[in-house]
Amino acid sequence: MMKIENLKANIGSKEILKGLNLVLEEGKVHAIMGPNGAGKSTLSKAVTGHYEIEITGGDIVYKNRSLLEMSPEERALEGIFLSFQNPVEIPGVNNAYFLRTALNAKRKHEGKKELNAAEFLRLMKEHLESLGMKSDMISRSLNEGFSGGEKKRNEILQMLVLEPDVIILDEIDSGLDIDALRAVSEGINKMKNGKRSFLVITHYSRILDYIKPDYIHVLKEGKIVKTAGPELVAQLEAEGYESIEDENQ
């Protein structure tokens, strides 16, 4: 589905990713774990084309195309979705209006008919209920004044509506209480269809109790140093990231 080859990326003049290799398989859940400052969020930014990131080497190949020349919106329209760690507030922009614009941009891109307001609201209603979100959420300004939990639920709502092919979840569990975590993970698990790939970026293993990973990748100092099955979580829990040696060396 996506192949990241020897990716090198800077933020400012500092090199964060130092030759990262990763293959996302179709229909699988990949968890990226690693200590603070390892480059986890940088990876999600590199894949989505964030303005802070300068790619200095390597490539990201997705659906047989290099992502690097694509604008952020092109990548999104091709099915890449990032659930932000800290979703930004945009005052005055109506949540429903925003999401309908995004959805219709995607539908147009795919040659589908755009949804009118009534059709869209019907769709939203369904999803809101499943996420335990109040209906007034969609008439509020985008993320403005939302609590941490509301912001994360709103991210998942967008994911459900946009139906992406690759879903990147950046610290999705941070700031969530147990009820919110359950609702959010249910939303995510509902998206599993054997085709979609998931990239779960997390510092703690808690979220992995809810979203079962197929692979665990340990990211340290800008590289994937170890890839293993879900059994690795227990070792990381017990021994921390210190214990992991770079298996490529």
Place this chain on the structure above:
Amino acid sequence: MKLTALQDKNVDELRMLLGVDAKKDLLLKKLSELGMPEIKNEIYRYFDTQSLLEKQYDRIRFVPKKIEESDKIEIVDGIIKTAPKGIRVYYGEYKEVDTAHFDPLYYLGHLLVSSVIIIELDGDVETEILHRFTQPDTLIAYRLVIKNQANRHATVYETFEGAHAEGSLVLYGYDMHIAKDSSLRFLKNQTMHNREYSMIASHKISVQKQANMVYKSFDFGDASALTLLKAELDRFAHIEAGHLLYIAGHAKRGIVSQIIHKDEHTTSHQEAKNILDDNARGIFDALVKVEPSAKYTKAYQNSKSILLAENTYMIAKPQLEIYVDELEASHGATMGQLDKRQLFYLQSRGISQTDARKMLVMAFANTLIEKIKDARHQERIKTSFEAAFHASNKAEEHLPTLLR
């Protein structure tokens, strides 16, 4: 002399009237262009200069005396009397007069003096400047220059005495040069009483690369004074300006300032708290200008005012003039009375109205007073503030309850 005589004059006329030589033509030109303060002049609009400028003043003959050693710099009627050991205080010529100051009296100040008082702060020093005014009905004009050293951190604490200077007008001001990578903390504590002097102070502060300027003024009392301040920030320079005003009687007092961000990564923080009692008029007219060359600027400006009495009058003009998009800038201003609910809450706990008011007024002022790092200076300013509070409350006891 009468300063109104200088109104609407050209360079030649001004040169004659002020008795200066052609070397000062540039300053004369600026004074002529800007014109003497009058009601139409936006920066002097709310401060009644006319009555001050119309008055016939005596002038003091400039006779420098031998400078004695003491723990502080004492300047009496513009003449250096004492200076502490290790700080160079002397008369000299000043060649770096700002050629683009907004205040005509900045130029008049420089034109009225034959030499300026230069204070060189060498090393990490702390000093105190006491200004004393002793002559009644006199125009007391002098200028000071402060220079500190690169990489050094200095503090200047400034106070005033003017018990015998009834009816005098003081025109003074600083040109401050804050050297690269240095810091200067400047604290002004000025209580002015009615039947003393009035003052117009005109400053220019140049904050050089990576330097940090702290300018805090604590203005109390019931006499009139206006401070005009222009500060320029070089790359990575920072200024923190704080102005506490607590005035009563018929005082007209406040600040007109321009903080100019000239280069990248400059920051400014300006905060004014104004407390007005009796018939006092408060002025906060502050411009923050961000030039096209000053990307990544951060500018914050705020003025809060409390009107304690019926006949007070507050004017706030917080202004942003911005020519660059990479920045963060905001300003705010509020004015109103003490919060009635807070007042009631305190009174319902058995605190007298006077004490409750004092408590709230203190709390309002404290955000500025408590930011003073040095405990001794903080204590002295607190004392001045409380004295001002008592002075204005004593007067109030004679008023009918309704007006309190």
Place this chain on the structure above:
Amino acid sequence: MPQKEIDKAVAGEYRIGFQVDIEADTVPPGLDENTICFISAKKNEPEWMRDLRLKAFSKWKTMAEPHWGHVSYPPIGYQAISYFSAPKNPPQSLDEVDPKILEAYEKLGIPLEEQKQLQGIAVDAVFDSVSVKTTYTEELNKHGIIFCSISEAIQKHPELIKKYMHSVVPMNDNFFATLNSAVFTDGTFVYIPKGVRCPMELSTYFRINALNTGQFERTLIVADEDSYVSYNEGCSAPTRDENQLHAAVVELIAMKNAHIKYSTIQNWYPGDETGKGGIYNFVTKRGLCLGDNSKISWTQVETGSAITWKYPGCILKGDNSVGEFYSVAVTTLAQQADTGTKMIHLGKNTSSTIVSKGISAMKGQNTYRGLVKIGAHAQGARNFSQCDSLLIGSECGAHTFPTLECKDSKGYIEHEATTSKISDEQLFYLRQRGISEEDAVSMIVHGFCKEVFSQLPMEYAVEAKALLNLTLEGSVG
């Protein structure tokens, strides 16, 4: 102005002296007593009106053009402007309107016929200084509402004009208002009688067309006790290279419990990116809340003109009266706008709200200038102001110059202002969801202006949004 002519004016000789060809459709450029008498005669005005004009003119001659605004422009040649031009053959009914004129209106999105039928809006269209068509008069007549051109009102309702004209904006208020008082060519008059709620949105589109004609409209709206009216003024002008001076005066008067809502969409020709061409829009707009509990709301969306210089204000004289000002001002290309409001609190418990959103792009310079004044007798008066600026690009400027004056210890004023650019983080978030950069910018800008747009009547809000997109097209990137 040569001394001879001043002397002539003072001596009153001009009355005998003037000779004009009232058959002409356009007066040659220039301004003197003759021009004014020509305008007055052309409009069949009564003598008192002509005298008022001449009085204003003699005052104007003693005044100097103000230059305190944060704008710069080459000197205006007042003698090079033609002060009157009428379209040929003034039509009596819609059918007689020149099809070309109707076509031009349609391009601007104001098809008279359609609006008449569908939107229930009465349109008093001003085309080059003369009102060409007034619609819906009959329906309004039933309610006793007067909605007509100011020229007609001068003829038919002299008592109202005499009483209220110059009562809010005095004849010698400022240079441009005084000029207008001397040379105004047409405009709108509205009177809403006691207890009447105007059943429809009233609307006027102004349009400057002929080359080198200054446009000096005069609008007067009087809302009597317990009445309500919503008035919309939309403006647009075709591309012209010459700068065209526009100096309108708008006066609003709200009696006890009356409410006037005045909305403006202004998209006159802004000139090009070098500052060549475009309209100079020097307007005096002021509302007087005369009666207790009255309310005046100004809403403006300003995207056009090379230079805008206007401060729609409210004098809150009646106790408990309310003033509101909602503004979006966009400057792009080389536009300069110096705009804001004045809220003068005189009555007890008066309150005012100011929401100003300035957007600067390309080389645009946008200044908010406001005055909030609480007088000594305005006990319990309150004001809240929010002035935000959005910068798009590194060559533009955004300036905020409020003056806040409080003379009443029970008054309360609160002002907040921020200046920022569109954050990269917001832009990225929207683009990550598949929204194009241009749409994302437009979405953020609309969000920024939302509070103001929500004050506009629905169909105008839609138009304002479209206009904003059009204006900002190409200024991003």
